Amino acid sequence: MNFQKPHFIISDGYQIATYFDGPKDGPVVILIHGWPELAYSWKTTVPPLVEAGYRVVTYDLRGFGASNAPHGVEHYAIEQMVGDLEAVINSYTSEKVTLIGHDWGGIILWNAARMIAERIERVVSICTPHIKHAPVDPLKIFRKRFGEDHYFLEFNKCPKEVEDLFNRDPNAFFHFMFRTTPHDIKMDSKFTYIPKNFAKYLDQGAPSLPGSVMSNKDRSVYARAYTQKGFHGGIALYRNTTHNWELANGLSEKVLQPALMLSPEDDLILPPSSTDHMPEIVPHLTRQIIPNCGHWAMWDNPEAINHALINWLGLAQSHS
Numbered sequence: 169m170n171f172q173k174p175h176f177i178i179s180d181g182y183q184i185a186t187y188f189d190g191p192k193d194g195p196v197v198i199l200i201h202g203w204p205e206l207a208y209s210w211k212t213t214v215p216p217l218v219e220a221g222y223r224v225v226t227y228d229l230r231g232f233g234a235s236n237a238p239h240g241v242e243h244y245a246i247e248q249m250v251g252d253l254e255a256v257i258n259s260y261t262s263e264k265v266t267l268i269g270h271d272w273g274g275i276i277l278w279n280a281a282r283m284i285a286e287r288i289e290r291v292v293s294i295c296t297p298h299i300k301h302a303p304v305d306p307l308k309i310f311r312k313r314f315g316e317d318h319y320f321l322e323f324n325k326c327p328k329e330v331e332d333l334f335n336r337d338p339n340a341f342f343h344f345m346f347r348t349t350p351h352d353i354k355m356d357s358k359f360t361y362i363p364k365n366f367a368k369y370l371d372q373g374a375p376s377l378p379g380s381v382m383s384n385k386d387r388s389v390y391a392r393a394y395t396q397k398g399f400h401g402g403i404a405l406y407r408n409t410t411h412n413w414e415l416a417n418g419l420s421e422k423v424l425q426p427a428l429m430l431s432p433e434d435d436l437i438l439p440p441s442s443t444d445h446m447p448e449i450v451p452h453l454t455r456q457i458i459p460n461c462g463h464w465a466m467w468d469n470p471e472a473i474n475h476a477l478i479n480w481l482g483l484a485q486s487h488s
Contacts, residue, residue, distance in 0.1 A: 179255035185234035202271020231401015432461035
């Protein structure tokens, strides 16, 4: 897959950069990245899927990479993000597709599985569980559990200040973010204080950190893309938390497609235990823990991720 030469489609009047590889007659698999990422995040995932015979399509979410990045929080509501996904699907096939999403890509696919169910055959989420509809605005829950400095709250309270902070040194930001889970770190409120912790890191002179999950060359792809496009699109996803929660009140909680939930054992924010409720709302669910792996799963343990994907997809194909 050539991530340097996107094929552009139009969705909602905006250009969405797509990338594809694999046999034209292969079953179509759509890969959906998260934050703060790019279609490039699937670099280690695409080749094994193509080799297994799948037609693989990924894309830069609106606001990311080579896609258009309109200003305005309303452009990043879940219905817009699912609309873009639907446009991608329709551009490549008239058949049902498999969705694989990571991080925010998981949020998008769990919603798509209900909002455009007729286009989705099966789904795989890496890290991000499908959740029951919260009884109150999720921002209130984050505030109560973690305090005012939780990154969801910071992104909503002062988005421009956070964007300016990340823009001070994008390369340092990705060096700070894209790491394995340190063995001496425990999950507590401070772990979720991304803007506050990054500001402290810059104040220390952005020192070298252990545990990078990617090479300097790969990290430079992210730094270059975000230097050109900015961080406002990704931040706007989080600014739609309340809106998306209100919209979900009108959707069924149940996802009826066959689903695979891959949970890295070292993901502190979305640990395997966060999926324990899922069998109630995803009746055709397979859960699997990925060992020796943190949140940036496709970089941290690509062999285990790819093995799990191809094994489950192969079984699903054989039973379809």
